[in-house]
Amino acid sequence: APDYIRSIMPYEPGKPISELAREMGIEEANIVKLASNENPLGMSAQARDAVHAAVADLGRYPDGGAFALKAALCRRFGVKPEQLVVGNGSNDILELVTLAFLAPGLSAVYSRHAFAVYPLATNARGARGIEVAARNFGHDLDAMAAAITPQTRVVFIANPNNPTGTFISGAALEAFLGQIPSHVLVVLDEAYTEYLAPEQRYDSIGWLERFPNLLVSRTFSKAYGLAGLRVGYAVAHPDVADLMNRVRQPFNVSSIALAAAEAALGDEEFIARSAELNLRGMAQLTEAFAAMGLEWIPSAGNFVTFKAGDAIGVNQSLLRQGVIVRPIAAYGMPHWLRVSIGLPEENARFIEALRQALA
Numbered sequence: 270a271p272d273y274i275r276s277i278m279p280y281e282p283g284k285p286i287s288e289l290a291r292e293m294g295i296e297e298a299n300i301v302k303l304a305s306n307e308n309p310l311g312m313s314a315q316a317r318d319a320v321h322a323a324v325a326d327l328g329r330y331p332d333g334g335a336f337a338l339k340a341a342l343c344r345r346f347g348v349k350p351e352q353l354v355v356g357n358g359s360n361d362i363l364e365l366v367t368l369a370f371l372a373p374g375l376s377a378v379y380s381r382h383a384f385a386v387y388p389l390a391t392n393a394r395g396a397r398g399i400e401v402a403a404r405n406f407g408h409d410l411d412a413m414a415a416a417i418t419p420q421t422r423v424v425f426i427a428n429p430n431n432p433t434g435t436f437i438s439g440a441a442l443e444a445f446l447g448q449i450p451s452h453v454l455v456v457l458d459e460a461y462t463e464y465l466a467p468e469q470r471y472d473s474i475g476w477l478e479r480f481p482n483l484l485v486s487r488t489f490s491k492a493y494g495l496a497g498l499r500v501g502y503a504v505a506h507p508d509v510a511d512l513m514n515r516v517r518q519p520f521n522v523s524s525i526a527l528a529a530a531e532a533a534l535g536d537e538e539f540i541a542r543s544a545e546l547n548l549r550g551m552a553q554l555t556e557a558f559a560a561m562g563l564e565w566i567p568s569a570g571n572f573v574t575f576k577a578g579d580a581i582g583v584n585q586s587l588l589r590q591g592v593i594v595r596p597i598a599a600y601g602m603p604h605w606l607r608v609s610i611g612l613p614e615e616n617a618r619f620i621e622a623l624r625q626a627l628a
């Protein structure tokens with residue numbers, strides 16, 4: 270293998286609940302998993318029905334052109350099918366960006382403490398990753414613009430960012446896009462966009478007319494509750510989408526996933542309910558952090574990162590109590606833990622376990 274492959278740091282997924290339950294001697298049903306920014310409500314009933322219906326015919330290949338899902342996305346966002354790429358999760362979208370636009374000798378710019386897949390996918394192409402120092406744990410857009418070189422082809426921005434939850438306003442993003450040379454694709458990763466408060470929302474897809482070098486990446490894994498099915502999508506200029514579709518696997522998204530995503534997109538009430546539950550859970554957790562005198566980073570996502578000090582020890586204690594959160598040392602934050610917002614009773618279990626861990 271080339272050296273650039275050997276030097277990749279593997280993404281470390283969490284252990285399956287069943288394995289942790291066995292290790293800790295706790296019943297699986299008593300484990301609270303708040304580690305992967307999933308929707309604690311699971312998926313909407315409409316999506317579940319679509320899954321059951323799709324199971325009836327798995328003898329055929331899925332629709333490799335994702336015709337029905339693309340049509341639904343076009344109706345929702347007022348775009349054309351040629352502007353869309355459908356991926357096996359939005360990780361696939363990020364991967365396709367690097368396949369289409371990066372190669373040895375070229376580079377991508379991303380922020381410190383940003384989503385782990387940006388360096389992974391960049392390094393997998395033998396391209397150079399330019400990591401820019403963060404400001405208050407968030408993206409420093411001026412520094413990111415200044416880090417671009419003639420070899421740079423991609424800038425990754427996560428808004429809100431994972432694992433810090435930091436948010437960049439629409440106005441700041443628009444100003445940033447105006448500064449970026451046209452040979453650089455700006456990948457705006459909006460995996461958590463459905464959780465934004467009404468006053469935080471902005472119309473990134475509407476910006477595509479002015480900024481053909483913008484790509485908006487979204488996912489059905491978070492608010493839509495379909496993480497296990499793996500569906501994401503990109504909205505971009507037709508030329509950008511065309512290049513990505515050339516390097517895409519012909520049948521990269523399963524028929525069950527396609528059907529579920531289309532149904533999920535139609536259930537706006539479920540998304541509103543999920544966002545509301547998230548808002549209440551966020552208040553529940555941050556009030557508890559405040560009461561415990563813990564520092565946290567204000568988050569616009571469905572998770573919040575707090576300073577645990579001895580994060581390894583606190584995490585071990587939480588695990589022993591059957592509560593799984595996410596250590597983020599691999600993101601350069603060894604003293605912090607990230608917890609996903611769960612159901613009110615799950616949040617309460619976490620808070621109580623954290624009190625014990627810190628006692």
Ligand code: PMP
Nearest residue numbers: 358359360384431460488490501
């Ligand atoms: N982008 C960000 C910022 C994320 O946090 C995640 C999930 N951890 C993803 C993309 C990828 O999610 P998926 O592949 O499930 O769409």
